[in-house]
Amino acid sequence: MIRFIAIRLIGALAVLWVVSLVTFALFQLGPELSHTSPVYYYIGRVPFPKGSTQLKLLEHRFGFDLPVWQQYLEYMKHLFVGQNITDGVSDPVHCSAPCFGYSFRQNELVSTLLVRAAPVSISLCIGAALMWLVGGVTVGTISALRPGSIGDRIGMIGSLAAVSLPIFFTGPLMLLVFEYKLKLLTDPQYVSVFSDPVGWLKSLILPWICLAFLFAALYARLTRSNMLEVMSEDYIRTARAKGLDRRTVVIKHGLRAALTPIVTIFGIDIGTLIGSTVITETVFNLRGLGYLSIHSITTQDLPVIMGVTLVAAVALVVSNVIVDILYSVIDPRVG
Amino acid sequence: MTSTPLAAPVESATAFLSVRDLHVHFPTDDGLVKSVDGLSFELDRGEILGIVGESGSGKSVTSQAIMGLHKGSRAKISGTIQFGGRELISASEEDMRSLRGAEMAMIFQDPLSSLHPFYSIGDQIAEAYLVHNHVSKRDARKRTVEMLETVGIPNPDKRYDDYPHQFSGGMRQRAMIAMALICEPKLLIADEPTTALDVTVQAQILELIKELRTELNSAVILITHDLGVVAETCDHVVVMYGGQCVEKGLVDDLFYKPEMPYTWGLLGSMPRLDRGRQTRLTPIPGSPPSLINVPSGCVFHSRCRFTDRVEGDRCTTERPELLPCAPGHEVRCHIPHAEREIIFLEEIRPAIEPTEELPT
Numbered sequence: 001m002i003r004f005i006a007i008r009l010i011g012a013l014a015v016l017w018v019v020s021l022v023t024f025a026l027f028q029l030g031p032e033l034s035h036t037s038p039v040y041y042y043i044g045r046v047p048f049p050k051g052s053t054q055l056k057l058l059e060h061r062f063g064f065d066l067p068v069w070q071q072y073l074e075y076m077k078h079l080f081v082g083q084n085i086t087d088g089v090s091d092p093v094h095c096s097a098p099c100f101g102y103s104f105r106q107n108e109l110v111s112t113l114l115v116r117a118a119p120v121s122i123s124l125c126i127g128a129a130l131m132w133l134v135g136g137v138t139v140g141t142i143s144a145l146r147p148g149s150i151g152d153r154i155g156m157i158g159s160l161a162a163v164s165l166p167i168f169f170t171g172p173l174m175l176l177v178f179e180y181k182l183k184l185l186t187d188p189q190y191v192s193v194f195s196d197p198v199g200w201l202k203s204l205i206l207p208w209i210c211l212a213f214l215f216a217a218l219y220a221r222l223t224r225s226n227m228l229e230v231m232s233e234d235y236i237r238t239a240r241a242k243g244l245d246r247r248t249v250v251i252k253h254g255l256r257a258a259l260t261p262i263v264t265i266f267g268i269d270i271g272t273l274i275g276s277t278v279i280t281e282t283v284f285n286l287r288g289l290g291y292l293s294i295h296s297i298t299t300q301d302l303p304v305i306m307g308v309t310l311v312a313a314v315a316l317v318v319s320n321v322i323v324d325i326l327y328s329v330i331d332p333r334v335g
Numbered sequence: 336m337t338s339t340p341l342a343a344p345v346e347s348a349t350a351f352l353s354v355r356d357l358h359v360h361f362p363t364d365d366g367l368v369k370s371v372d373g374l375s376f377e378l379d380r381g382e383i384l385g386i387v388g389e390s391g392s393g394k395s396v397t398s399q400a401i402m403g404l405h406k407g408s409r410a411k412i413s414g415t416i417q418f419g420g421r422e423l424i425s426a427s428e429e430d431m432r433s434l435r436g437a438e439m440a441m442i443f444q445d446p447l448s449s450l451h452p453f454y455s456i457g458d459q460i461a462e463a464y465l466v467h468n469h470v471s472k473r474d475a476r477k478r479t480v481e482m483l484e485t486v487g488i489p490n491p492d493k494r495y496d497d498y499p500h501q502f503s504g505g506m507r508q509r510a511m512i513a514m515a516l517i518c519e520p521k522l523l524i525a526d527e528p529t530t531a532l533d534v535t536v537q538a539q540i541l542e543l544i545k546e547l548r549t550e551l552n553s554a555v556i557l558i559t560h561d562l563g564v565v566a567e568t569c570d571h572v573v574v575m576y577g578g579q580c581v582e583k584g585l586v587d588d589l590f591y592k593p594e595m596p597y598t599w600g601l602l603g604s605m606p607r608l609d610r611g612r613q614t615r616l617t618p619i620p621g622s623p624p625s626l627i628n629v630p631s632g633c634v635f636h637s638r639c640r641f642t643d644r645v646e647g648d649r650c651t652t653e654r655p656e657l658l659p660c661a662p663g664h665e666v667r668c669h670i671p672h673a674e675r676e677i678i679f680l681e682e683i684r685p686a687i688e689p690t691e692e693l694p695t
Contacts, residue, residue, distance in 0.1 A: 234448040240404055241443075242463040242514070243436030256453055332498040333452060 004328055012321045019313040020079075024072050027306045038064050041302040043104040085109075100310070101303035103296075110307040113292060118311065120190050121288035124211065124280065125273045127204055131212035132219055133266060139216070140223025141255060147228060155220060162217035171210050171283035178206060190286055207284040211277065215269065219262065226258040233257070260330055267323030268316070275312025350377035350417075351554050352401070352522060357414035359393070359400050366627040370396040372578040373414075375657075378571070380521060383548060383555040385569035385586070387562060387601065389623050393578040394558045398524045400424075401556075402441055403431030419521065437467040440515035444527040446507035450499040456507075457483070457495030460514040467518050482513040486543060505536035509543070516547055523548070524556045529564060541568050562605045566590060574598050577624045577634035580657060584664035594666040594675040596639045599683045607687075617686065633669065641678065645669040 031038040037050055039058045048054040059065050063074055077083075078099040085102045086092035093109065095102065100110035139159065143152040178184045188203035230236065231254050239253040278290035289308055296304035328334045359371040371393040378384045386394045399405055401416055406428045416423040418439065423431065440463075443449040451459060460482060461475040468475075476495065483491035486509040499507055508528060515523060525544060529537035545568060548555050557568055565572055565586065572589045574582040574597065582595040593599055600619035621638040624630050632651040636642055642650040649655075649669050657667045660675075668675065 234443060234445060235451040237404065238443065238449045238459075238511075238514075239451070241402060241435055241441045243432050243434070243466050244462070245432060245466075248466075253451055257451070260453070331453060332455075333500050 001328065005325055008321050008324045012317045015317050016314065019317075020076065020310065021072070023306055023309050023313070024075055027302055027309070028071065028075070029068065032064070038062070038302065041300050100307035103301050103304050105296075105299050105301040106304070110303045113304060114289070114307055114311055117287055117289045117292045119192065120281070120286050121274050121277060121290065123193060123200065123204055124207055124277055124286065124288060125270055127208045128211035128215070129266070129270050129273075131208055132215035135212060136216035136219025137223045137255075137259065137262070139220040141227055141250070143220065143224045144227035144231065145250065156224070159217035159220040162213050165214075167210050167214060167279045168283060170213060171207070171280065174206050174210060175284070203286070207280050207286065210283075211280050222262060222265065223258060226261060227254060230254050230258045260327070263326055263330060264323055267319045267326070271316035271319030274315040275308060351380045351419060352378040353415075353417040354397075354401070355415045355417070357397065357400060357416065358412065359396050359405065360411045362409055362411065368626045369578050369629055370626055371400065372629065374575070374578075374580050376573050376580065376583060378554045378556065380554050381548065381552045382571065383545070383557055383569045385565040385572045386556060386558045386575060387560065387565055387572060388575035389560060391623050391626065392575040394575055395526050397575075398441065398526050398556060398558055401522075401524065402435055402439060403428070406431060433467070436463050436520070437518045438520055439522040439524065440518070440520040442508070442511050442515050442523070442525040442528045445531045446504065446511045447499060447531075449511060450507060452499060455496050455498055456502060456510045457497075460510065460517055463514050464517045478517065479513070482517050483510070486510070486513045486516075487539075488513075504532050505539065508532060508536070508540055512540070512543060512547070516551070519551050520553060522554045522556070524558070526558045527560070528557070529561070530559070537564070544568070562601055574601070577629060578626055579634055579667065580665075581635065581667045582665065583657075584661075588661065588664045592661070592664070592676070593679060594660060594664075594672070595668050596641050597635045599679065600638075602687050603683070633667070641670060644674060644678070
């Protein structure tokens with residue numbers, strides 16, 4: 001078991017290292033390879049043409065004149081040790097590890113921006129994930145127990161509709177109904193769960209429902225098909241032959257087996273979603289990682305883009321490791 | 336082959352298990368599948384009944400009908416199943432549930448797929464005990480370990496916590512038997528219990544079933560397509576074909592005086608060590624009938640080599656009745672009894688009995 005976890009962790013670290021290489025290559029070297037100066041993407045469109053002394057000085061300050069491998073080492077060093085950032089005029093800003101650099105566009109440390117945005121995304125994803133997991137699995141199980149029944153048809157048509165409705169449709173619709181017509185919520189703003197749990201809940205309930213609605217539909221269909229398959233397995237017949245009641249057969253023997261593959265997908269979905277809830281964030285005016293990434297891309301804010309990419313990658317890798325470990329606990333054949 | 340001659344089965348409602356005119360039909364999109372069509376047999380405690388037939392002849396469907404496992408499915412069941420004085424077909428699911436595992440238990444063909452991969456062997460067996468007995472988990476564990484020991488699993492206390500994938504095939508089937516017998520059922524149905532096992536393990540498992548039958552005085556239904564297993568184990572035999580019983584009787588009747596052409600075919604296709612080495616097995620030509628469009632007349636007529644022994648076209652137009660030809664021996668065939676005996680003695684037996692040149 002410990003060996004299994006250790007192997008997974010080493011694998012995860014290797015993946016993260018590759019991600020850091022690729023991120024570095026794409027974003028930091030990309031401009032250089034396309035013969036524009038990375039300075040433009042770093043501090044803005046300075047009025048110095050490429051090759052001018054002023055630009056060279058700027059490139060020197062940010063280390064873009066160093067050999068590639070040295071630039072990468074510097075980047076990694078800043079990540080793990082931190083650095084003092086200076087524009088040469090004002091007092092240097094200390095950027096402690098993990099240091100993703102400084103956003104000259106937003107005049108803030110990238111880590112500050114990330115720390116502000118990440119809780120929003122995490123709250124959004126975890127809350128929605130719990131909702132869709134419970135909802136989807138319940139609907140899927142009920143559907144699977146009586147395939148072809150009215151309940152099954154309502155569940156499956158409902159989930160088909162839910163999958164087909166995009167968030168930029170359901171989101172504004174819900175805002176219209178709950179905020180503007182029923183006035184149950186009045187323009188909620190995101191607050192930290194630790195300072196105001198009720199406000200936190202109010203600000204997230206609608207986006208949770210919207211996001212969960214979409215995913216619950218997928219999970220309902222997945223649970224249904226898994227459950228149908230499992231219920232025709234020989235060990236379900238054994239369970240019935242033992243004289244177990246239907247509830248025990250369905251939940252202890254059926255659902256247990258049907259849910260195992262769903263755990264994998266669930267972990268990956270959460271990991272992926274943490275950096276990519278742009279539409280939901282935009283519709284509900286939440287400033288999470290998705291919003292941050294889109295904003296930094298449109299303003300060509302290179303250090304922020306790299307920071308968000310790395311954080312999203314870490315989220316995905318971490319959730320995968322958790323799934324792997326969880327899987328070895330659930331399925332005795334693994335690990 | 337059992338050598339002790341047994342009394343003919345008692346043809347009365349006093350038998351411990353009595354199946355009368357059982358029909359199990361499944362409506363499907365392609366039509367009505369008549370898996371079992373008018374099956375009757377009796378079985379007393381301490382006896383082993385073999386049900387023999389090809390795949391799709393209705394053997395497993397019959398056993399699941401007795402266990403009430405078709406309840407909740409689309410199967411249409413009619414007839415009567417009397418079990419220890421109780422009528423099972425009209426019984427409620429809850430009544431059947433309390434019988435299953437306690438009074439009647441079942442062993443399945445593939446022990447790996449029949450055990451839940453995520454629960455330990457011991458817990459799965461103990462579950463069968465806990466559901467019918469109000470005992471603590473500790474007592475259930477103790478009982479399970481005893482049971483595992485009875486079926487011959489070494490270190491039962493340690494193996495209790497193993498998962499099915501950590502057991503070998505034979506051990507898994509032993510565990511399944513332990514699960515089936517933990518509540519000391521009065522009826523044990525073994526649905527091809529040795530098909531998925533290798534030959535050496537097969538013999539051990541059959542021996543175990545026989546021992547436990549003696550110990551618990553249970554009635555046993557052994558479903559198989561292996562006549563060798565029947566010869567070794569059973570007292571009575573029902574031969575099924577196309578959802579119907581085509582011949583039934585004592586095991587000696589079936590092996591020494593079989594009268595139905597299908598049984599002859601089965602015997603001819605059975606490998607035997609005491610037969611000459613050069614002797615080829617004789618397969619039954621053709622394939623089993625569709626259970627949706629059951630052939631008119633005798634279900635076996637399209638594959639039968641002896642239809643010319645019957646006057647006219649009765650074989651294709653008129654369904655033969657299951658008629659007694661000797662006490663306890665019933666055959667479904669239009670060929671007259673005397674002629675069947677002659678055909679067997681003159682044409683069939685020489686081909687399937689041991690030849691002069693025995694293997695050295």
